[in-house]
Amino acid sequence: MTHPDASAAASVPVAEPRPVVRSHHGDDVEDRYEWLRAKDDAAVIAHLEAENAYTQQRTAHLEALRGRVFDEIKARTLETDLSVPTRRGDWWYYGRTVEGKQYGIQCRAPLASPDDWTPPELSPDAEVPGEQILLDGNVEAEGHEFFSLGSFEISTDGRLMLYGVDVAGDERYTVRVRDVISGEQLPDEIPGTFAGATFSPDGRFIVYTTVDDAWRPDTVWLHELGTPVEADAKLFHEPDERYWVGAGFTRSDRFLMIEVGSSITSEEWILDAADLRAEPRVVWPRSEGVEYESSHAVVGGEDVLFVLHNDGALDFELVRVAASDPSGERTVVIEHRPGHRLLGVSTFRDWGVVGYRRGGLARLGLLDYASGAVEELEFDEPLYAVGSGGNPEWAPPLLRIGYGSFITPGTVYDYEIATGELLLRKRQPVLGGYDPADYAQARVWAPATDGTRIPISLVWKRSFGEAGAEPRPLHLYGYGSYEHSIEPGFSVPRLSELDRGVVFAVAHVRGGGEMGRQWYEDGKLLAKRNTFTDFVDCARHLVDAGYTTPDRMVAEGGSAGGLLMGAVANLAPELFAGVLADVPFVDALTTILDPSLPLTVIEWDEWGDPLHDADVYAYMKSYSPYENVRTDAAYPKILAVTSLNDTRVLYVEPAKWVARLREVGADALLKCEMVAGHGGVSGRYNAWRERAFELAWLLDVLGVADA
The missing domain is CATH 3.40.50.1820 (Alpha/Beta hydrolase fold, catalytic domain)
Structure with missing residues (x-):
């Protein structure tokens, strides 16, 4: 092997051949460089x-x-900038970037009033009244060559913050909890988690996942704040190595959904958010080759699940089922149409949003619960990308969407449900x-x-x-x-x-x-x-x-x-x-x-x-x-x-x-x-x-x- 010589120009590195033979199905293959897999070998480094x-x-x-x-x-980049604030509870949440600093800063500011749905127009040069710094990635990254945030969430009451940090790049995150009112660091610390840890709606628990030796997220855990990690309850474990697991609460805060999936098959389990130690119920038992995902809503006073699935529907179909009996009667909401690929459904108190692809482009449409009609949002560029995002509230009068194209910088709109008006909140500034x-x-x-x-x-x-x-x-x-x-x-x-x-x-x-x-x-x-x-x-x-x-x-x-x-x-x-x-x-x-x-x-x-x-x-x-x-x-x-x-x-x-x-x-x-x-x-x-x-x-x- 050739080693670099600081006193001379580097020569072409030549990995020493160390042949090993791999044999499968009667086929012998000589691999000369498999030894490079030994990451801890000084010769490899x-x-x-x-x-x-x-x-x-x-x-x-x-x-x-x-x-x-x-x-x-x-x-071309406005280095000191702020994101468009997103409303959740009594606060507007947003991020800051500061010139010369590598990482973002997570912030919040109080609402002007409970009826305030218009995000404040923030300026990097102006002080934001009542601003609180929640997490400064630059501070957290001090002393580390690598820093990544895999989980970040504020409890529903706005008092606690959880954040998961990886300082190696191996996607193993340590979750910590901080009281954002007092600044006190709580003793709770959960090492070795996967991304996406979340608070329960009442703020008493953290739901998180861990991975097996093959880096597969396979287990969902329930951690009660103030208790040892060793006492955490195992909510769900998936033994089949073909499947990964994840978990999250519905926008309504009514249920915890545990998602199990492979590339071709999925399964969901549902838990009442008020009783997280109960046994989860399966939505639809897994069936090889059938994928589905569900979203909770209340229609006619009944808890229902809108389920997007491909059971006999290659490009997916949307149905509605009773949350109390998901395997019961299905009401077709959007029927299967070949070439019209349904991508996802997101439900709110009074209406839903459907994402789909048609003609090679992603589309968004508003779903009327009563009629099942979908009203597509229209844009005037021949090529564009659009999606909903930043919508944590259950009953907003606005839908936050992201939009852009090859030539239109990233744009944030609020779509006003009552009028159908697109309200421009911010377009990514491109200087020069x-x-x-x-x-x-x-x-x-x-x-x-x-x-x-x-x-x-x-x-x-x-x-x-x-x-x-x-x-x-x-x-x-x-x-x-x-x-x-x-x-x-x-x-x-x-x-x-x-x-x-x-x-x-x-x-x-x-x-x-x-x-x-x-x-x-x-x-x-x-x-x-x-x-x-x-x-x-x-x-x-x-x-x-x-x-x-x-x-x-x-x-x-x-x-x-x-x-x-x-x-x-x-x-x-x-x-x-x-x-x-x-x-x-x-x-x-x-x-x-x-x-x-x-x-x-x-x-x-x-x-x-x-x-x-x-x-x-x-x-x-x-x-x-x-x-x-x-x-x-x-x-x-x-x-x-x-x-x-x-x-x-x-x-x-x-x-x-x-x-x-x-x-x-x-x-x-x-x-x-x-x-x-x-x-x-x-x-x-x-x-x-x-x-x-x-x-x-x-x-x-x-x-x-x-x-």
């Missing part, structure tokens, strides 16, 4: 440090560009004279090999000419797993590309959810290769239609999208000048074969079970990037970015992949954050520097580094 030194040396010429991109991000009219967005369609039309979203700066008028540098992004949709959202760092003439594109490949549930089904399990070939077909279409050329196109994807990057680099290396792979799932077969690794068994519903199914094994082996590095290909430049403490995609996957790529002469770089997790570094300035590093590399590969 030395190799990762050597990789970092080499990457730093190879990108040293981009230092000035990295600085410029970072400065551009910083200059940003004008949305200077940019354009569009959607085009690429023909896939099997004839399917794949949507591609595009955004560009108008001053460089219309996209497609002549070949331009192009950044093609993709994901395509877990039915996750890549929404047309705004990005400040992306402006540094667009302002240099780069066209940004998203290939909405199968395996995602953009076009409905069937779109997802056609890109998973034994149809997974569609995800990869769709991306390649999109890239080819962009070349054939004159948007770009292979020597001016860089592909990017992260996590499962990093698997996509590794696969397309093997399938069509000639189509790309570079590939940027963030926390890439590139050693997929090795990982999914080992049920002792974090989250593996849960993932079998998404990828298949190669451990017990020879056909799945053969299929995954045919596309897993590490298994299929080619000796006959000229690979594009590759940058893989990972984190040592990532518990979702272990650092070893890109480390092995890069070592294998180097064997065949590929120009591959590895950057490993030594104190971070799956989401990368913590702190906004650190995150900007990380993105500036990636964008500088990308711009250099595209040939516009000096623009």
